[in-house]
Amino acid sequence: MSVPDQSEPSAATPLLAPVEGVPPVLDTAAEISAAAARLVAGTGPLAVDAERASGFRYSARAYLIQLRRAGAGTFLIDPIPVTDALGPLADAINGLEWVLHSADQDLPGLAELGLRPARLFDTELGGRLAGFERVGLAAMVERLLGRALRKGHGAADWSTRPLPADWLNYAALDVELLLELRDAVADALDEQGKMDWAAQEFEHIRTLDPPAPKAERWRRTSGIHTLRRTRQLAVVRELWTARDALARARDVAPARILPDVAIIAAATAEPRSIAQLRTLPVFGGPRQRRYSREWLAAIERGRTLPDSDLPPLAQPFDGPPPVNRWERRDPAAAARLTRARAAMGDLSTEHSIPVENLLAPDLVRRLCWDGLPDYAAVEPSAVDGFLKSGGARPWQRELAVAQLAAVLPPSD
Numbered sequence: 001m002s003v004p005d006q007s008e009p010s011a012a013t014p015l016l017a018p019v020e021g022v023p024p025v026l027d028t029a030a031e032i033s034a035a036a037a038r039l040v041a042g043t044g045p046l047a048v049d050a051e052r053a054s055g056f057r058y059s060a061r062a063y064l065i066q067l068r069r070a071g072a073g074t075f076l077i078d079p080i081p082v083t084d085a086l087g088p089l090a091d092a093i094n095g096l097e098w099v100l101h102s103a104d105q106d107l108p109g110l111a112e113l114g115l116r117p118a119r120l121f122d123t124e125l126g127g128r129l130a131g132f133e134r135v136g137l138a139a140m141v142e143r144l145l146g147r148a149l150r151k152g153h154g155a156a157d158w159s160t161r162p163l164p165a166d167w168l169n170y171a172a173l174d175v176e177l178l179l180e181l182r183d184a185v186a187d188a189l190d191e192q193g194k195m196d197w198a199a200q201e202f203e204h205i206r207t208l209d210p211p212a213p214k215a216e217r218w219r220r221t222s223g224i225h226t227l228r229r230t231r232q233l234a235v236v237r238e239l240w241t242a243r244d245a246l247a248r249a250r251d252v253a254p255a256r257i258l259p260d261v262a263i264i265a266a267a268t269a270e271p272r273s274i275a276q277l278r279t280l281p282v283f284g285g286p287r288q289r290r291y292s293r294e295w296l297a298a299i300e301r302g303r304t305l306p307d308s309d310l311p312p313l314a315q316p317f318d319g320p321p322p323v324n325r326w327e328r329r330d331p332a333a334a335a336r337l338t339r340a341r342a343a344m345g346d347l348s349t350e351h352s353i354p355v356e357n358l359l360a361p362d363l364v365r366r367l368c369w370d371g372l373p374d375y376a377a378v379e380p381s382a383v384d385g386f387l388k389s390g391g392a393r394p395w396q397r398e399l400a401v402a403q404l405a406a407v408l409p410p411s412d
Helices: 029-041 087-093 103-113 123-129 137-145 166-176 180-189 195-206 230-250 260-269 293-302 324-328 333-353 360-370 380-389 394-407
Strands: 013-015 043-051 064-070 073-076 097-100 118-124 147-149
Touching: 029 064, 029 073, 029 087, 043 103, 043 118, 043 166, 043 180, 043 380, 064 166, 064 180, 073 166, 087 394, 097 180, 103 118, 103 195, 118 123, 118 180, 118 360, 123 137, 123 195, 137 147, 166 180, 180 195, 195 394, 230 260, 230 293, 260 293, 324 333, 333 360, 333 394, 360 380, 380 394
Parallel strands: 013 147, 043 097, 097 118
Antiparallel strands: 043 064, 064 073
């Protein structure tokens, strides 16, 4: 199985602006309908990208949609003022194959707008399966197409209006070469006999249900590991919950309402008055002073919570414990995981696919911890059934089942 050339490419030709120029931003129902008609008249797959405002807004909504199709050109759409007028666009594009780079980032926000592909090609995921070491859009365009993309605004606040001209130039370039990149990645996958594997992965991403909300998200507060008392954790939980409600209502990223470091400081100090609260880092700032009563009320709720309602210091596990505790709690399971990881590493090297794309690491851990009733006599069918129930695709099971079944039983 051949692997793409990993040597450094020759100097790439800079692509500083779209060949046809930066198109206007479409933000009226009439413009959307006209764009839909032009897209219907185009041919082949549809290049798709979306810009969000991560780090600035609470929601993951798309604030700009970029589309490109052969024979139709490139379109930049502001969905915010026309959210209820995207029906013609959905009718025009939902039956097409969409080409995205790292599709799982953009599909949820597009689905909220009623935009869902009938088929999918993910150039980033395809690059991983093809064995490319660098799978960012710019890196893959440079290696496969010999062009250098202008980057730099991906982390910008795309809820800004009006959008600056250089941001729009960047946005249009993100789909300028995406269709050509799709064909180049498909060629690499075909050459390696991996196109069917990729098709299964693309369909998995396309049909994936939205993730269920994670339990006790407040425990992800940065710095929470420094706290040693359950009462402090209760204060963190109340402040996090108050911040989350305020951030959701204002559609502002929670960290811009109140940074994690301030929550930890308040949980440590447990101030009992607004004056004490405002002596702490951040809380004395002008943006925080107007919410002083809300923050102090949250702290008071945590401080006076009955002992029976205090959160435990450790989060209850949903599944296996952290791997660093396996050796102490179940040495046999730890040994199984070591052997399974080695087997997956060998498969990764053999097929030039990152190990995390061969099988989800969490699925391997669950298999080794308590996934089978009898590890002394492992049947391949039992391993296959477990992996299938965990969402592993047929190609993954075809590669991994025999190797895992061989290494799971005790070696002595």
